[in-house]
Amino acid sequence: MRLTKLEHAAFVVEEDGRKLVVDPGSFTTPQVDLHDVVAVVVTHEHPDHWTPDQLGHLLATNPGATIYGPAGVAEAAEGFDVHVVADGDTVEAGPFTLAFHGSRHAVIHESIPVIDNVGVLVNGRLFYPGDAFTVPPVPVETLAAPVGAPWLKIGEAMDYVTAVAPTRLFPVHEQTLSAAGLGMHADRLRASVEALGGTAVVLAAHESLEV
Structure with missing residues (x-):
């Protein structure tokens, strides 16, 4: 599988000429000309992980693509046909086996409601938790590791990496950090x-x- 990182939390995975798009949100370049997409995974409803425009662009170019997300995404994404998935579900989408783990967003503050969030394991090798500290019940080869967020401090990010114990990681969710901050936080995850x-x-x- 070939993974291409986009800005912030978004990335594209390609296998056998087909593509999976994950969390194309407001901090990501509009995906206006991306072809061969069979599925889009939206981990939760916050706009930095999806927007109506991003989904609209992807479906205009790939009308057969299926959108997967938790119940909160299905409710928020009015006008889009979201296939609801939850912790423990597994679906097949073209060459991709998508196993979903986790159910709730990490706590931002006690005054802010905790929303639905589901992480995704792609073909048993690549895991992305969305905005959560979900540890999947299987070994993880490659982890898309959140590195900066309103709900995240660097010690928690480091503890999460230790809990998952991946063979390899790459940082995501970096647009809340300056360039200097990203370098510092990425060094902590690397360590x-x-x-x-x-x-x-x-x-x-x-x-x-390559993952």
């Missing part, structure tokens, strides 16, 4: 995964990785 014998790769937008 955490290297202590476990793993590796870290920092991908700029539109850089790719």
Whole structure:
């Protein structure tokens, strides 16, 4: 599988010429000309992870693509046909086996409601938790590790990497950080995964990785 990181939390996975898009939100370049998409996964309803325009562009180019997300996304994405998935569900989408883990967004503040959030394991190798600290019940080869967010401090991000113990990670959810902050936080994640014998790769937008 070939993974191409986009800005913030969004990325594209390609296998056998077909594509999976994950969390195309408001901090990500509009996906106006992306072809061969069989599925879109939206982990939760916050706009930095999906927008009506992003889904509209993707479906205009790929009318057969299926959108997957938790119940909160289905409710928020009015006018879109969202296939509701929850913790423990597994679906097949073209060459992709999507196993979903987790159910709730991490706590931002006690005054802010906790919403639905579901992480996705792609073909048993790549796991992305969305905005959560979900540890899937299987080994993880490659982890898309959140590195900066209103709900996240760096010690928690490091503890999460240790709990998952991936073979490799790449940071995501970086648009809330300055360039200097991203470098500092990514170094902390790198130290955490290297202590476990793993590796870290920092991908700029539109850089790719074989997973």
